[in-house]
Amino acid sequence: MKRSLLGLVLFAAGTAFAQCEAPAPVSKLLAGPAFGRKVVESQADVDARAAAFRDARAQYPDNYFILRRELQVSYFNQPEERLRVAREWHAGHPGSPMFELLEAFALEGRDTPQAIRRLEALEAGHPEMERVPLELGSLFGSGRFKDKTRAAKELTAYWKLCPESIDGAFLSHVSDNGSPEQVARAAVIVRKRLEAAAGDPVPDQWEDLWRLEFKAHPLAEHAAVRKQIAADLSRFEKSPRRYEVEWEVFLRNGYESMGDQAAVERMSDEIVEQHPESAEARRTVEERWRNQNAPGPATDPTEAEARARASLAANREWHKRWPEDADILHTIFNDLARLPETTPEQFAAAVDEFQAAYRKKADFFTTPPIEFRIAQGYIKYKIRLDQVPALVETGYQDGVRRNAMNLNDDRNDDTARGMFHNSLDSMRINSTGILLDYYILARQPERVKQAMARVDSVDTSKPFARAGMAALRAKAAEAEARKADALLLYRSAIDARQGTFTPPNAKDELADGMARMWKDLGGTAEGFALLSAKPKPTEATDNRWERPPESAARIRASRPERQDLEAGQPGGEDPAGEYLGLLVRPLQSRAPRVSKALRQAEGPPGCHRPQLQRG
Numbered sequence: 001m002k003r004s005l006l007g008l009v010l011f012a013a014g015t016a017f018a019q020c021e022a023p024a025p026v027s028k029l030l031a032g033p034a035f036g037r038k039v040v041e042s043q044a045d046v047d048a049r050a051a052a053f054r055d056a057r058a059q060y061p062d063n064y065f066i067l068r069r070e071l072q073v074s075y076f077n078q079p080e081e082r083l084r085v086a087r088e089w090h091a092g093h094p095g096s097p098m099f100e101l102l103e104a105f106a107l108e109g110r111d112t113p114q115a116i117r118r119l120e121a122l123e124a125g126h127p128e129m130e131r132v133p134l135e136l137g138s139l140f141g142s143g144r145f146k147d148k149t150r151a152a153k154e155l156t157a158y159w160k161l162c163p164e165s166i167d168g169a170f171l172s173h174v175s176d177n178g179s180p181e182q183v184a185r186a187a188v189i190v191r192k193r194l195e196a197a198a199g200d201p202v203p204d205q206w207e208d209l210w211r212l213e214f215k216a217h218p219l220a221e222h223a224a225v226r227k228q229i230a231a232d233l234s235r236f237e238k239s240p241r242r243y244e245v246e247w248e249v250f251l252r253n254g255y256e257s258m259g260d261q262a263a264v265e266r267m268s269d270e271i272v273e274q275h276p277e278s279a280e281a282r283r284t285v286e287e288r289w290r291n292q293n294a295p296g297p298a299t300d301p302t303e304a305e306a307r308a309r310a311s312l313a314a315n316r317e318w319h320k321r322w323p324e325d326a327d328i329l330h331t332i333f334n335d336l337a338r339l340p341e342t343t344p345e346q347f348a349a350a351v352d353e354f355q356a357a358y359r360k361k362a363d364f365f366t367t368p369p370i371e372f373r374i375a376q377g378y379i380k381y382k383i384r385l386d387q388v389p390a391l392v393e394t395g396y397q398d399g400v401r402r403n404a405m406n407l408n409d410d411r412n413d414d415t416a417r418g419m420f421h422n423s424l425d426s427m428r429i430n431s432t433g434i435l436l437d438y439y440i441l442a443r444q445p446e447r448v449k450q451a452m453a454r455v456d457s458v459d460t461s462k463p464f465a466r467a468g469m470a471a472l473r474a475k476a477a478e479a480e481a482r483k484a485d486a487l488l489l490y491r492s493a494i495d496a497r498q499g500t501f502t503p504p505n506a507k508d509e510l511a512d513g514m515a516r517m518w519k520d521l522g523g524t525a526e527g528f529a530l531l532s533a534k535p536k537p538t539e540a541t542d543n544r545w546e547r548p549p550e551s552a553a554r555i556r557a558s559r560p561e562r563q564d565l566e567a568g569q570p571g572g573e574d575p576a577g578e579y580l581g582l583l584v585r586p587l588q589s590r591a592p593r594v595s596k597a598l599r600q601a602e603g604p605p606g607c608h609r610p611q612l613q614r615g
Helices: 002-016 024-030 043-059 064-074 079-091 097-107 112-125 131-140 148-161 168-177 180-196 203-216 219-236 245-257 261-274 279-293 301-321 326-337 344-360 370-381 385-407 414-442 445-455 463-479 483-496 509-520 525-532 552-557 560-566 577-583 592-599
Strands: none
Touching: 024 043, 024 064, 043 064, 064 079, 064 097, 079 097, 097 112, 097 131, 112 131, 131 148, 131 168, 148 168, 148 180, 168 180, 168 203, 180 203, 203 219, 203 245, 219 245, 245 261, 245 279, 261 279, 279 301, 301 326, 326 344, 326 370, 344 370, 370 385, 370 414, 385 414, 414 445, 414 463, 445 463, 463 483, 463 509, 483 509, 509 525
């Protein structure tokens, strides 16, 4: 009877309040793929994850770590539904501080000030709850509510409750917001615990440790840190799991951390040779090829075509090894669209094969949306034109939904929100440009005004948007058969571009449009040369003490870091910085660590990232 009562007390204590770390069985359970999040999910994926969480809750009733992960992952892009579920759980457990904590978490991003107030009330009323200061610390660690003093205070409060914690969220908090002394202390504690731990090492924890150790030591002492990591890896090389692909990737990451490139290449060779059909082998092969064959943007049409042919040949070989990989098929149809010898039938077949694989396993998305690229190809080859408007609308609405999650998250500061607004404006310009190309080809001038209404709200104070809108006005004039207007507007759009413009794939659509209008109006080559000439900067000559005004081109050339943001045009680069630069590439292959983070619902780089509750 006493043992039963003691078990009941311990169970109540474990469920009434959170813990320093997830219990080992729970941590192991949540590490499984069933509890992660894919980049693109089908309804079957959603249903399977829901079933996995139901089973987990049945096995571990009212476990904080399971419940929080379910709120975080299952409702990652559904903040209203996340809050509804949290409130429903709380209603079933009135007065429970743990469920109050879960409801406060569900408010983060939707009404963060209220979440902070409720967390602070919990901290005052239940100072024994370890997860409360950790939750507060994450909110004060970044974004709109960033407060280094408060973040450090909450870090200290958690550490008093959990002095030997190796919790993943806590270690991330220390690394991002801890003082040098706190980082150094954490590194010592984590190493002591990990070296004493029984069983297989947890790769995430060791990678957290190595990151802390590099940060805890000045640059002059990094050689000693690398020596210690080498000793760790030497032990891990003897693990019974040594030849599992996941373990080989862990070892490779470790060698990469310590800067041993020879060992990195050795592990990459091993992955490719011993696990040739794995996704990691494909990523390794592709990354090596791109490092050797993509030195920079192509500025010459002949060079661009040569690169596309080389890429096409490589991806066709990879397709034989990985026939159902949608990323490879995506690259194939993009490469085909860049080559002049590609036939409409070849392009259509490549798109069909890609879409079949993508529907089966959609493990990436791109910015601009994939549908935009397919629609542009159909316009180029004058095939399946009836599908173009629907493709553009599907891609646009999907992009808007993805962007809305970031725009509506009140943790993002003004800089981040501006970035996402730029992304939305870029997508509006891009989609409208494709539609105008279609209306020109389909001779549907009556639909131009409706298409242009989509960009009415675009903020033209940004150079990329100003240039993009100038290009759209030129296309709109051409679609409405106002050729003289279109000619001058194309010229104006070219002038509106900032910096040393390098057209994508060495093809300048605006220059082509201007040439097309000039030819339709009966202009000669001699006149077109005059029209195309760039005006020379005016120099002051009336006073030898006056410095000639510096040309805008020279000013822009002195700021090359801005050129990628200022060269926007329909079909051009998205201006939204690092986050969109990651998304424009298929995440699963181009950035596997980012893809992993997204699957676990940490959120994209460049915006607030809720911390994972790792055991």
